Amino acid sequence: CDIRNLGYEEKRELLATIKQARAFITAMVFQDGSSQLNSEQVLTSSVKGIVVLVKSQTKCLCSPSNSSPAYTWDACNQNDKLIYLKTEWSALWKQEDTHKKYVGQILFQMLHCKVPVICFNAKDFLRTLLAVYGSEISWKQVADSVVLDPRIAAWLINPSDTVPSFECLIQKYFEKSFSMRKVSTNTGFLRNALYQNVGLHLEKLYNAMMDLAHDLQVQGLWKVFCTLELPLIKILAVMETHKIHVNKQELKKTSEILGMRLKELEQEAHQVAGEQFLVTSSSQLREVLFEKLKLHTLCEKIPKTEIQQVESTSEAVLNKLQDLHPLPKIILEYRQVHKIKSTYVDGLLTCMKKGFISSTWNQTGTATGRLSAKHPNIQGISKHPVRIIKKQYIKGKEEEIITISPRTFFVSNKGYTFLAADFSHIELRILADLSSDPELLKLFQEPETTDIFTTLASQWKGIPSEQVKQADREQAKRMVYSVVYGAGKERLAECLGTTTLQASQFIDSFMQKYKKVHEFTKMTIEQCRNKGYVVSIMGRKRPLANINAQDYKLRTQAERQAVNFVVQGSAADLCKMAMVEIFTSVVISPTLTARLVINDYKMF
């Protein structure tokens, strides 16, 4: 029914029905007539309304029976109601206002009565709810609701495929029991055939969710689903509704400085090349370097590009050519500055809306259980400051070196401060725990007087820990992970800047010192071979089909992925646990009014 046509009494009745409902299945309908259940979700179209299937009877959520193939829409929905909530209002009509209030009441009730709300892409649903009814429905109330998202369930069962759409999900989960016969519904609730179609989809969605819930339980994924992933939906929805202020003036200023520097570098390049050319074009650069200057004749062979079979102008090549001519160095700096400008400065500016940014979080975007973000990818914003030479033409010809720290562009609200809470060396700790390696455990048992990678670096390089530089520490860190996850000696040598012999010696000594780590990796690979999948601490799974492949390359990659998943996936488990716990304590606390902005593994 379309609730706009209800009288007072009927409205009261509907609210009562909602209070006693056993489940809600919802989908947003967009301006262009598409819904959340259409294959291509266009977020350019604004939300027109919400279709809700109110279920009065449900199959038990906790122990769903195998979905019977005969189960059809009209077989079991005598008491179910399909309602349409219009959420767009043209003007500030009085009539519309009362309508808005009533819709708000219904939505509030749906969230409040702790009955499962099933939605494909539930995060988007909650976010629009917060956007439209932000004044009536606070994020704390959203936090109390019980939402289920079948897409996340499907991802948990197989994190390698991300299920692009509702239709894909249905196809995947009903090819086995594809007896969903087309039902002509004569309930007469909706005049519009489009919404009946949506109703049918919602019914399918419900059944899919029930099936998925069953699968999750069978596979031991139910706990991860309920305690980590479901609460996280709400957290991410709240995170996306909060915005971070960005210093636009500073951003524009640095964009100009970087632009000036690029112009200078371009001119310098033209000067030393003796001609004008497009510095961003690798083909033109190749012409200058090899056909005009013939630098390849002065040094060892230049690697060729894969497809075109022409001389490469990659960073590695330019590094080798540095001593032969001034041009390569200029190009290298140009590329670095260009990268900074386009990604961290201009890129951030394009993400801005009214001086603020807010990332979109993807819960099902990784195979390891970690989160990913985009527009901007806030997790990928450079941590380290970059030095840029700024030439001051105004006050004479002084040169000034300025440093750009991309993270300083974010500013906290007045009276608030960003708080970063970071697990220290979480993957290494997990590795120590899972392998029970005595040496590794010993490292963590001592109080944290010195940083673990600093200690490691001092051991490795044979220098006192006070002399270990930040760069040494970073190198030691990368190296440890490389070795743990099965890097070859060539790759490690490249990473360390040493000979392959030294690298292989280091791998040997690492394995010698941390014997149980090696045992652990062997064991997880072995278990993966037997079961076909690996499991994290909280029971998150990753099937690895190639673990028994004939092809050496594929098989060894699967082996590295297996080890990596157990550690990285477990780290993701713990980080998500932390997010959920922090969120709940903020929600129930009357004093903590903090607005959460949580980076994957850090919280600002």
Added chain:
DNA sequence: CTAGCGTCA
């Protein structure tokens, strides 16, 4: 080594 995203050629 393993995960991502953004920017090009």
Added chain:
DNA sequence: TTCTTGACGCTAG
């Protein structure tokens, strides 16, 4: 011409 892909840059361990 526009759209897609693989390399490389950064991030997180």
